[in-house]
Amino acid sequence: MDLNTIIQVLDSSIRLSTPLLLACLAGLFSERAGIFDIGLEGKMLIAAFFSAAITFTSGNVWLGLLAGIGASLALSAIHGLASITFRGNQLISGVALNFLASGLTVLIAQNWFKQGGRTPTIPEEQRFQEITLPFADALRDIPLLGPIYSDLLSGHSALAYIAFAMVPLTWWVLFRTRFGLRLRAVGEAPDAVDTAGVSVVGLRFAAVAICGVLCGVAGAYLATSLQAGFVKEMTAGRGYIALAALIFAKWRPWYALIACLLFGFLQAVALRFQNIDLGGIVIPVQAMEALPYILTVVILAGFVGKAIPPRAGGEPYVKER
Amino acid sequence: MTFMKTILGTAAALALSAGAALADPALIYDLGGKFDKSFNEAAFGGAERWAQETGGTYKDIEIQSEAQREQALRRFAEAGFNPVVTTGFAIAGSIDAVAADYPDTKFVTIDGWVDPDKHSNVVSILFSEHEGSYLVGMMAGMASESNTVGFIGGMDIPLIRKFACGYAQGVVAANPDAKVVSNMTGTTPAAWNDPVKGSELARAQISQGADVIYAAAGGTGIGVLQTAAKENILSIGVDSNQNHMHPGQVLTSMLKRVDVAVFDSMTAGADLETGTVKVFGLAEEGVGYALDENNAPLVSDEMKAAVDAAREQIIAGDLKVHDYSSDDSCPVLKF
Numbered sequence: 001m002d003l004n005t006i007i008q009v010l011d012s013s014i015r016l017s018t019p020l021l022l023a024c025l026a027g028l029f030s031e032r033a034g035i036f037d038i039g040l041e042g043k044m045l046i047a048a049f050f051s052a053a054i055t056f057t058s059g060n061v062w063l064g065l066l067a068g069i070g071a072s073l074a075l076s077a078i079h080g081l082a083s084i085t086f087r088g089n090q091l092i093s094g095v096a097l098n099f100l101a102s103g104l105t106v107l108i109a110q111n112w113f114k115q116g117g118r119t120p121t122i123p124e125e126q127r128f129q130e131i132t133l134p135f136a137d138a139l140r141d142i143p144l145l146g147p148i149y150s151d152l153l154s155g156h157s158a159l160a161y162i163a164f165a166m167v168p169l170t171w172w173v174l175f176r177t178r179f180g181l182r183l184r185a186v187g188e189a190p191d192a193v194d195t196a197g198v199s200v201v202g203l204r205f206a207a208v209a210i211c212g213v214l215c216g217v218a219g220a221y222l223a224t225s226l227q228a229g230f231v232k233e234m235t236a237g238r239g240y241i242a243l244a245a246l247i248f249a250k251w252r253p254w255y256a257l258i259a260c261l262l263f264g265f266l267q268a269v270a271l272r273f274q275n276i277d278l279g280g281i282v283i284p285v286q287a288m289e290a291l292p293y294i295l296t297v298v299i300l301a302g303f304v305g306k307a308i309p310p311r312a313g314g315e316p317y318v319k320e321r
Numbered sequence: 322m323t324f325m326k327t328i329l330g331t332a333a334a335l336a337l338s339a340g341a342a343l344a345d346p347a348l349i350y351d352l353g354g355k356f357d358k359s360f361n362e363a364a365f366g367g368a369e370r371w372a373q374e375t376g377g378t379y380k381d382i383e384i385q386s387e388a389q390r391e392q393a394l395r396r397f398a399e400a401g402f403n404p405v406v407t408t409g410f411a412i413a414g415s416i417d418a419v420a421a422d423y424p425d426t427k428f429v430t431i432d433g434w435v436d437p438d439k440h441s442n443v444v445s446i447l448f449s450e451h452e453g454s455y456l457v458g459m460m461a462g463m464a465s466e467s468n469t470v471g472f473i474g475g476m477d478i479p480l481i482r483k484f485a486c487g488y489a490q491g492v493v494a495a496n497p498d499a500k501v502v503s504n505m506t507g508t509t510p511a512a513w514n515d516p517v518k519g520s521e522l523a524r525a526q527i528s529q530g531a532d533v534i535y536a537a538a539g540g541t542g543i544g545v546l547q548t549a550a551k552e553n554i555l556s557i558g559v560d561s562n563q564n565h566m567h568p569g570q571v572l573t574s575m576l577k578r579v580d581v582a583v584f585d586s587m588t589a590g591a592d593l594e595t596g597t598v599k600v601f602g603l604a605e606e607g608v609g610y611a612l613d614e615n616n617a618p619l620v621s622d623e624m625k626a627a628v629d630a631a632r633e634q635i636i637a638g639d640l641k642v643h644d645y646s647s648d649d650s651c652p653v654l655k656f
């Protein structure tokens with residue numbers, strides 16, 4: 001295996017990890033505030049559709065991104081209303097939103113474009129363009145570091161760089177700001193936060209809204225950066241893999257980065273090499289594809305450290321009278 | 322309670338008799354959905370053509386989960402629809418379970434196989450996908466400059482391997498030096514609708530030198546065709562004519578005339594001959610390759626002559642294309 005192949009696989013890993021990472025950080029904000037969100041998948045899907053649809057009709061990909069974020073926020077608002085205001089079951093609300101997104105996207109797409117639940121193909125120049133980092137072409141000839149910089153790190157879309165910049169930002173917000181401290185507290189002991197005179201409902205809605213924005217970016221990345229349009233069910237379970245990554249990362253931002261890169265890498269390897277021959281033992285491609293889930297189960301079972309979710313997660317907060 | 326039962330019973334009987342009087346045909350799409358730009362959409366096209374030409378009406382349903390297959394079959398059969406046409410291999414098991422309960426209803430399974438000796442009211446329609454794929458494989462082999470061509474399948478099932486195997490044989494026949502890189506998208510039905518993975522697979526194959534890629538992967542193929550067009554290599558579409566999706570960059574499409582099968586079945590209506598297995602091959606024009614104004618500049622006269630000659634030979638029986646599903650193995654491609 002030469003350097004070129006390795007770089008291509010890693011490059012593919014980055015593209016595949018980006019939507020996972022955005023969704024995973026979205027889930028992190030929500031779950032750290034005590035709102036489980038199984039609806040990451042649905043939010044990404046609806047954002048993918050609206051970003052593609054608006055990009056196609058307006059010709060402006062940034063407007064498309066805004067539309068995607070808006071659609072995702074709308075689902076977040078419903079989730080918040082159901083599980084925070086009306087204290088409904090968070091898991092059921094999330095599942096319902098997934099179904100809603102799955103049906104709604106195809107229905108609206110069919111009504112608007114009459115292409116059978118797809119959006120028309122977005123012209124190449126209207127999609128998110130790949131950004132060439134400064135000096136990428138000049139540095140290409142330097143051994144090892146040159147290709148890594150110019151082929152691996154350079155040449156992704158703006159949204160991918162935003163996704164990776166979100167990791168330190170998330171860490172800083174959660175662990176270095178007053179808002180972050182309160183947000184984490186609301187997921188651990190909402191009664192204490194309430195006693196301190198801070199609005200539990202307000203904080204949780206803020207967390208759910210951040211979750212909506214990040215899912216919106218993830219959906220737009222799928223439909224307008226990786227692809228040139230929306231295809232029904234195009235998220236293909238990435239929201240669920242992101243949830244698995246979140247557990248794998250034990251609800252921490254830097255770990256989330258590692259988990260998503262690992263899961264993306266496993267997918268990329270599975271796509272590049274069908275069956276891997278390790279000196280006589282052949283690992284079938286299906287084993288590689290199942291690995292993220294197996295790893296998550298192993299972590300959940302407590303073999304490798306313990307994954308402890310936020311203590312008040314999944315429970316609606318009822319003020320004591 | 323008994324009164325309730327009577328009322329419900331009467332209502333059900335009324336509903337049944339009302340339906341039976343119609344005897345319209347019904348169509349059940351596979352999980353890929355009615356508008357997959359490919360297999361199921363071809364079925365829809367056939368049904369629409371039938372409705373337009375005869376002025377008849379039909380009912381159709383897009384199932385959303387595995388469990389709905391049997392339910393949909395029973396619904397249509399009980400409501401008196403005849404024949405009930407289904408697409409996709411996966412429904413065959415459900416038809417096998419249901420057919421005996423509705424001896425007066427005729428079932429058509431396109432791509433599926435139901436034992437004709439066991440059920441006299443079922444007809445299985447199969448296509449010689451390996452023969453059609455052989456022809457587009459020849460074109461790929463001749464069009465390739467790097468002597469490496471790719472195949473991207475959807476869900477890893479014997480049917481898709483049949484496509485891959487026929488394709489690889491065609492490639493090698495036209496260009497003995499060529500190498501075929503083959504990938505499957507996944508092992509679950511989600512593999513039919515994952516264009517992002519399709520794109521990544523296409524990129525991976527391009528990095529291995531492929532300059533023509535054949536996608537037999539439903540909605541996933543949209544991503545393959547898109548990436549191929551962007552990276553300036555050729556692609557080959559499947560089932561429906563997909564040449565128009567990226568004019569001048571799709572070499573051809575392997576046509577599988579599901580529309581003809583649906584149209585013929587609906588036209589025959591209640592007189593449909595059942596208890597048999599029908600094979601739509603090159604001779605019946607059930608499979609073939611697409612040539613239109615979008616890909617005309619890509620197909621040289623030499624290419625066309627070679628492919629048409631091979632077509633004649635296959636129809637005449639002088640050239641045998643190995644069928645993967647006959648013995649679950651492929652002489653020129655390892656899975």
